[in-house]
Amino acid sequence: MIRVGLLGCGNVAEVIAKDSAGFEISALYDVDFRHSKHLSELTGAPAFENFEEFISSEFDIVVEAASVSAVLTHAEDVLKSGKDIVILSVGAFADPEFAAAIKDTAKKSKRTVRIPSGAIMGLDNLKIGQISELKRLLLKTTKNPRSLGIETDEKILLFSGRADECIKQYPKNINVAVALEIASGHEVDVELWADPEADRNTHEIFAEGEFGEFYLRIRNNPCPDNPATSYLAALSIITLLKNLEEPIKIGT
Ligand SMILES: NC(=O)C1=CN([C@@H]2O[C@H](COP(=O)(O)OP(=O)(O)OC[C@H]3O[C@@H](n4cnc5c(N)ncnc54)[C@H](O)[C@@H]3O)[C@@H](O)[C@H]2O)C=CC1
Numbered sequence: 001m002i003r004v005g006l007l008g009c010g011n012v013a014e015v016i017a018k019d020s021a022g023f024e025i026s027a028l029y030d031v032d033f034r035h036s037k038h039l040s041e042l043t044g045a046p047a048f049e050n051f052e053e054f055i056s057s058e059f060d061i062v063v064e065a066a067s068v069s070a071v072l073t074h075a076e077d078v079l080k081s082g083k084d085i086v087i088l089s090v091g092a093f094a095d096p097e098f099a100a101a102i103k104d105t106a107k108k109s110k111r112t113v114r115i116p117s118g119a120i121m122g123l124d125n126l127k128i129g130q131i132s133e134l135k136r137l138l139l140k141t142t143k144n145p146r147s148l149g150i151e152t153d154e155k156i157l158l159f160s161g162r163a164d165e166c167i168k169q170y171p172k173n174i175n176v177a178v179a180l181e182i183a184s185g186h187e188v189d190v191e192l193w194a195d196p197e198a199d200r201n202t203h204e205i206f207a208e209g210e211f212g213e214f215y216l217r218i219r220n221n222p223c224p225d226n227p228a229t230s231y232l233a234a235l236s237i238i239t240l241l242k243n244l245e246e247p248i249k250i251g252t
């Protein structure tokens with residue numbers, strides 16, 4: 001059975017820990033020890049107080065569900081330690097130097113970095129953007145102001161512009177935009193809306209290119225304790241882990 005080390009023991013990690021069918025949680029690390037301790041009580045896996053001890057312990061793959069800064073700080077060390085990594089805080093890849101360095105380290109270490117579909121759908125076939133012209137790719141995300149750490153009584157456009165700029169301002173809320181860029185190989189325009197009426201996290205994707213047109217709207221239920229994070233993001237990682245060793249791979 002695949003042994004997983006959780007880097008970040010917050011909301012997403014807790015959903016994963018409660019539903020670890022087909023894999024086993026074997027190590028836990030969080031900057032806030034209370035969080036890793038809590039998941040340790042739930043899973044029986046050891047909680048480590050420092051990253052070096054965590055990464056030197058016995059398991060196969062790191063699942064990062066922490067923060068963009070955790071990825072920037074630790075992802076290379078994970079690969080160098082001989083472990084694969086699943087990265088949910090994919091916004092880290094908006095930094096081109098980091099993206100190039102991680103690719104290089106993964107190649108040299110013969111390790112794999114996996115980016116799950118996270119809180120959106122449609123990512124797999126948008127990869128055709130790597131070989132075929134995309135004229136337009138727009139992500140329109142709408143969340144409750146509470147999720148975005150602001151207060152407003154009316155629906156407002158918080159950001160309109162490039163994905164790499166948006167993730168700098170909202171590193172906890174718009175990782176999906178960077179996932180779209182990596183998959184499609186194309187710049188993504190982003191609109192981020194705060195809507196006090198919103199009870200779900202809505203992502204709308206508009207794409208137009210040589211293939212035709214595409215529109216997708218997903219209205220995600222939030223995670224139980226973090227309304228900014230969609231429950232789907234955790235399900236996406238559980239499914240990725242479940243399929244890791246399947247001999248037949250589906251999707252582009
Ligand atoms: N790609 C996607 O589609 C999505 C990405 N995300 C991202 O996934 C991450 C996890 O989301 P949640 O579980 O909801 O967040 P959360 O805030 O509930 O949990 C994050 C945990 O990571 C810990 N942490 C933060 N920085 C750390 C570091 N440097 N080292 C170790 N631990 C650290 C925190 O103490 C906390 O316990 C966030 O970065 C979020 O933005 C969330 C949803 C969708």
Ligand SMILES: O=C([O-])CC(=O)C(=O)O
Pocket residue numbers: 119171172173174175176177201220228229230231233
């Ligand atoms: O969970 C979501 O709906 C999206 C999200 O927070 C992110 O992309 O960072």
